[in-house]
Amino acid sequence: MFNPHRHSLRAAVIVSVGISAIGLAGTSAWAKADIYFTASPNAVHVGKLIHLTGHGDDDNSTYNRFCIQERSGHGGWRTLKCSHGDYNGGGSLNMSTRAQHRGAVHFRGVLTEGSSPQDKHPKVYQVSRTSTIDVR
Template identity: 40%
Template sequence: MGVVNRRTARAAVVAAVGISALGLSAVTAFAKISYDFKVSPHVVKAGARVHVKGDASNDDDRFQKFCVQQRQGTGSWRTVKCAHGAVFDGGAVDTWVRAEHRGTLQFRGALYETGWNANKLHLQMVTPTETVRVR
């Protein structure tokens, strides 16, 4: 390999590392969302209660509110309970839900935020769905 080819290869590697470093620094500048969401037990009899507990927050400086949502089977999601919410913190919810009908009951956590120029909350993220089988 000639001297010119080695210099060209070295310059290409240095440029690639520099571009990668710029890309990583841009990624870390975004806001970070953290959450914790648990449902127990995962199998219950009809009429039993299910414990749902969760919290979420975003390090963005917007008003946030964390809510627990449920649905029966493949129906639409409905809100069970919401935290009060705050700036930098969506709050925590700890509640019990009665499993009234047989089938599948699903739960998820939802973090809502306000826009910069609006007071209306919009959905920012949802947690993975937790499923409870009701016998």
């Protein structure tokens, strides 16, 4: 004899096991990336040094490079410096720059990825939080 309640319960169990299996298979395939960036001090006078430190890496099979970028006002981002980069890596930077003019200056760390060290147009893979420095 056919029991509709039992049949729907069996179907629900099969669907939930299938969804769980797909979810577990999908999460194990993700590459793990990490990015860290700081800028100090929070306020400086014109002509004084701003210290920038950061690190980025990824365990995917692309060529990664860590870069530090700057933006003044509402203009575009300008790359100050990039690490040498590596496959399954990224790199670290520790640098200083001088405050050029008054106002807010924004800095961020960017992890880029390309197919090789000669790749002319690497893609931005991950971006750190923006640090704002008040220049007086």
